[in-house]
Amino acid sequence: MRPLKAGDPPFVGGYRLLGRLGSGGMGVVYLARSTGGALAALKVIRAEYAADHGFRARFRREAEAAEGLTGRWLVPVVAADPGAGEPWLATAFVPGPSLAEAVTLHGPLPVRTVRALGARLAEALTEVHAAGLVHRDVKPGNVLLALDGPRLIDFGIARTGGDTALTASDVVIGSPGYLSPEQARAGAGPVGPPSDVFSLGCVLAYAATGRRPFGTGTPAAVVFRTVHEEPDLEAVPQALVPLLTDCLAKDPAARPTAREVCEALAGESGQDGDWLPPALPRLIAERSAAVLALPDPEPDPATLLLPPERPALSRRRLLTLGSAAGVVVTGGGLAAWAAGRTGNSGGGTAGRPLPRYAVGLHADLSGTGRAVGRAQERGARLAVAEFNSRADRAFDLTLTVRDDGGQAKRAEAVAEKFVADRTVYAVIGPTGDASSTKAVVARYERALLPLVTVSSGTDAFTALLDRVFFQLRPEEGNLSTALIYYLTDNAKSRRTAVIDDRAAGRLGWEIVKDLTDWPPSEGTTTSHEVPAASADFGPAATAVLAAEAQAVVYAGDSPHRGALCARALEQAGFKGTRMATEPVLQSGFLTEAGAAAEGWVFGTSYVDPARLPAAARFVASYRKRFGVRAVEPFAVEAYDALLFVAQGLRALGAAGVERGAMVQRLRASTYKGLAKTVRFDAATGQFHWADGLFLHRVENGGPRFLGRYDKVGRT
Template sequence: MRPLLAADPETIGPYRLLARIGAGGMGVVYLARSEGGALAAVKVIRAEHAADPSFRARFRREAQAAARVDARWTTPVLAADPEAPEPWLATAFVPGPSLAETVAGHGPLPPDTVRALGARLVEALTAVHAAGLVHRDIKPGNVLLALDGPRLIDFGIARAGGATALTATDLVIGTPGYLSPEQARARGGEPGPPSDVFSLGCLLAYAAAGRPPFGTGTAAAVIFRTIHEAPDLTGVPDDPLRTLIARCLKKSPAARPTLPELRTALGHFGTDDWLPPGLPALIAERSAQVLELPEPQRAEPPTLAAGPPAPTRRRFLLLGTSAGVLAAGGATAAWYTTTRSSARTPAVPTRTLAVHADLTGPGKALGSAIEQAVRLAVSDHNARVDRSFDLALQVHDDHGEAARSQAVARQLTADGRVCAVIGPSSDTTALATRDIYTKASLPTVTAWAGSDDLYATASSTHLAVFQIRPADYAMPTPLFRYLTEIHPASRWALIEDDAARDFSWLIARLLTENAPTHGTVTTHTVPADSDDFAPAAAAAIAARAQAVVYCGNSPQRAAACARALRTAGFTGTAAAAQPVLDPAFLAAAGAAAEGWVFSSTWVDPVRLAPAATFVRAFTRRYGVPSVPAGAAEAYDALGMVAHVLTQSGTGPVDPGSLILPLRSLSYQGITRTFAFDASTGAVQLNPGLFLWRIRRGRPDFLGQYQQVKAA
């Protein structure tokens, strides 16, 4: 939870606000207390959405439908005001940990506990369906554990059967790994109760085995396995339970058990001692902390320049639940501008940090930029006259190899001096070390690994991996805004590259599902064993495409696509995602690269006013004309850690004690604001997504995608 902001109201309806639980694109969720002293979670919808009469009508219908849900194992709707200037809805607050947090921190649950969990959730779903709703997002993060049983929460995307919902019908609604095949196909159909049964089966498999039944990885890969492959239930230790879960995970909705059948199969359960040893104490402690909340403390509002109007509802739908407005906080990158002094200062303790990067392998250019920026940040910190500690730095090279990365991680976790790690610098090396760093509770901060698999790991509030750049699945978002608002095009052609099947399919799927309302989208595939993009370019021309998006991740193959489009006479907008924005693309495409647009998580610090001091210091110290890619983000990563260390005092530091302060931090860096979603622990997406365009043969930074002006 975070403190209330100065701009937050003191009350909503009959509720006095205590803290912020989370903030997202649709609004803010507050912890509040009623006049009678009961705690509630109050969701307040932003005024710009409420200004839409159709949205307000849909909110009214869903609030009424949610109020009809009457079950012990759900969080009841306590009150709502759909007619308020900012509509709100209050539900009972459950202080317990989520199932995701519990399994990540304590391991899989025993079979008997899983059965009891399943039986209670079946009863909750029975009430949801009886109210005419389908939940559509049953996942471990939406199940909270209380001493007497679980609570199914978050009906924010549930939809009344036969009615228009708060979400569009042509989008994938749900979480990859827990959505049903009919949801994953996103063909405009209406998922029914069997869809929730499938998702419940996925959740029970996760609770019993500690991992989802369709694996991890990119969203595209998980969705592909959900639709086409059998679930992996080898980790479920109990044969009858495994058989029952397998029935829930049938591809055909008609083949799955009904809720009454499932309830009977799960058997009887009591209301006492349903949790394994250790968890009741954790839940009781969490409850006591919430009940002892002091009077609200309000944070100062952020000192950020006013931005453009908030994104439209359609853009928020594309962003998903992790996207959202920034939670304000006191942390700021201004620490690097503190006046230096050569005067002697009293002795202060030393805190040791480490850089873990590829310094001699294929990613050595990025690794070198990271090392240089961190060394500069350490020097800036140690030059402060008001510092309470000095920073010492270790630098470790993994050569970009998984095995060497693991060796580095083991060395660092065995070194009792290291408080935190900046890096690793690639998907391969970060994924290879995540379990080592997490087991040792040694925080690692990476702004360079974008794997969806790592992102899922980093999203737990108790794990040590801090992925502070948006994951790959967010890459279509800036392109969507560019093609719909900045340089609108109504006819799109998507070129899927089978040489990067999962990545390409993901980009193409998300853009297809969010096509222009009155436009068209055509898809053209290039085989993996061919580098001839001429047929795809010709097909795009024949479809009278105004915009072409190369959906793969190869700079060389994107260059072949650019040359083919130029030869075919295409004059519209050409676009791609961050992996293509590489010197190899510019070299191979030549003049054909001109005008291409890219979504990215990188910034050009020269174009950012808060980074001016850093840019001058970096170029002067290292004698270079410009700051290399990734360096500014490294400076911010060190700044985040230094800020939390400053708050920890001057005594001995336990690295594990830094994890929760880092996860709850909102830090204003030189590149952007870094904050984590309170409910998922994942980094907020919007601030870290940017647009670039090739101009006169060079990449030109346009800015944060929501702030780029229309041509």
């Protein structure tokens, strides 16, 4: 909420104005309190628009349409005066953010919440349609989230079936990305209830994925895809896909009714008070507390002399209000204003909104590396929430997520979008393999947009030539250092054997070379080859025993071939230490190797935060928010990376935040994260890789974190 301006009236229609919630070209929305103490969002139309007969008629229709609806999931109009010099309308003030704000701040909603959201919005639309109305602007900004359920707001462009629009002909009315194909084709024919069902399908797809089903871009491009292309439902949970596919049919007659959507979702829609993920009730509570601190209304001096003038519409619902912050709409339903955070919400100067900076996440969320991408998205979202909860922050953060599917071509397209988005000051990722990283670094470099990766271990770039590339982990070739340390300090192997898997390429060659050049315990190392075309590791295992090796290192990068190696060693009866590096430590290795995987030790670039006392709060929040028992690899590393970027933004200050300055600031920074300390060599600019080497050992069928490679067994 912003303070009232000098020209704002203290009272409108018996309501005391407390502050500004938003403003647009057509009017201003105020937070107001009635003489009875109830809060309301009060929309006042500017005089120049009120002078237009058509506009005033449309505003009157909005008030009359909304006032006649009484459904639980609709926001009631409690008072209005369309005939005033500056027409105004007051609605209930709903406790909670808009769906758009909730997804921006906290990410996609869980399936349970999406089902509840869809069932209740469909119920609201059922009443709208039963009254002979079509809402025509169902979108995330027009859905408010309260503790007991969502509320559908803004009937500024609603009208009865068959009504003609109070606008010029061939004008598209609605919000691109959420309007139906029949809305998008101006003048194509009547727009009826099926149009709202289509928009509801778009809203639910957005709620479940954080992405619009017809993409982003210019309004013309989005409208074209809406009319001519199929929706992108790839990231939508499978349980929701059939229903959303039906809702998004191009033919209005092929779509279900709002009542049918409600019935399809109502069976698993959750209970009142337990339908939201944990972070959102907390946000609602914070905003409720802020509203409770507002001053009591003072009486309007005019009402002390004259009886109050009855508004054009009933106030019979006034005592049912009393609520907290939300999002309200200006401009007769054509534009939405999302309430920004203010200094009073925990940071900045009282009454002034905090600046907001975006950090991008360039992730594989739908390809073979989607598990790592999803873990990093979760970690980054927790970091955003943690940063935005700090009372002393000078700005707010948002996270913009884009999926490249683990494909180099798509990665290039994602990079182009981030480069073009001038609100993004750094990008975390790519989360996929080295091919995605190699495809995009040059594009980020040209734009001087910092690219911070925590899981891609490529050695193709240097900080001296690729200034924007911040690799917060060792290169994969450096992982052998952790093996040598362990074999020297813990296993004390004097005779070490390396199984050289020729299918591994460069990584295998580097492991063999390192173990040969620097044999553990200053002993000896023997190498035993397995041809790339062979799946038989038996001869190599037999050779290991013949060499009387005390330890074996698998020099490869394949979980499948690593499992073949583990089984061959077990069948040969080898009892010594067995080791490999991070690329092998995947679920495939554990499943295929079975009991033969027990005891294997791996050099990795990630930690298990559950084994770090300093990360206890992160782990608890992660488990609660995402409903998992274990924190996945690279989640806490992404959390650290985002807060590392936030530290750079803070160091620059509001006046100096720009991409090129961020590159320089980050390279000169040191950040002590939960997983590791982030710092860069003063001479080369490279990440201090020794801070990012760790060890895991397979115990009881899963990896157990041992600690930093040079600390294991020393504490």
